[in-house]
Amino acid sequence: MARRKDTFWQRHKYKLNGLVLILPFWFLYQQLTPVFPDAWASQQVGPYEITLMPADMEQPYAHHDDYVKDFTLTFSSGRIDSIRQGFVSIGPEPLPLSRLQQGDTGILHGNRHSQHVHAIAPKQIGAGDKLWLRIQDWQGEQFVASWPLPEVLISKG
Template sequence: MAVRKNTILNRHKFKISGLTLLFPVYFFYQQLQIPVSQDPWVAKQVGEFNLTIQPVNKEAPYAHDADWFKDFTVFINKGSITQIRQAYANIGTVPVTIEELQLNDIGLLHGSNLLQHVHAISPVHISSNDKVWITIQTWDGTIFTQSWQFNNLL
């Protein structure tokens, strides 16, 4: 039989391996927690659709692949999602044109029939002059645009 040295590591290896089994439990619990979000903003008419938007969290925009984004949930109160060909969201003083938006897949609304999620294209710092713009194109080519003013709503 081999002789083991009586070191601190050898005395506590079993306990350390037990602690490593607790890490997945902690991170699983953390993933189940619902993020703190804000109240939904006022519902507005965007063409034939009635939409309500809600920021997912109270945090500032985040960087991803050299672009800046802020996440929103979009509730479709009235209108059929099947009538929408494409829909985008951006934050700024003016809306980004549909031609420029469709060059990439950023800012694209995605989700289910009643609830959509969007990673809205955002500037690094949101000012009080900035608005959240939703641009919707229907299958017949009609484009609708609507905005929500920030006004310290974040």
């Protein structure tokens, strides 16, 4: 019979196995109890009353060669099914509709309860930037609104 050498690793390697079994429950708890920032002020955008809520208060992240920031939009009034297309971007002025239609970033998507968007953003958010929402209805009418960005999102560097 082979003799096992009683080393530190041999005495404690099973504790590592226990940790590997416990960690998924910690991460599951974190995923099931998210903490979101407060919603921003509601605005009337044409026939729609919209409340905006960011997913987090971090800088934009890289997503398919673009920088984006995630937001949820809830509609208090107005019919969502009357929206043909909607886009959200961050910058000093709203992007033109022709530029927004070129890619798949910045498009509102979701259901009648809320819409989600990966807003087109610069790598670093500047002091003169705002969040811009552009909505086009089925009659071709466009509505544009902006929200000021909180100081927490503005890049210091």
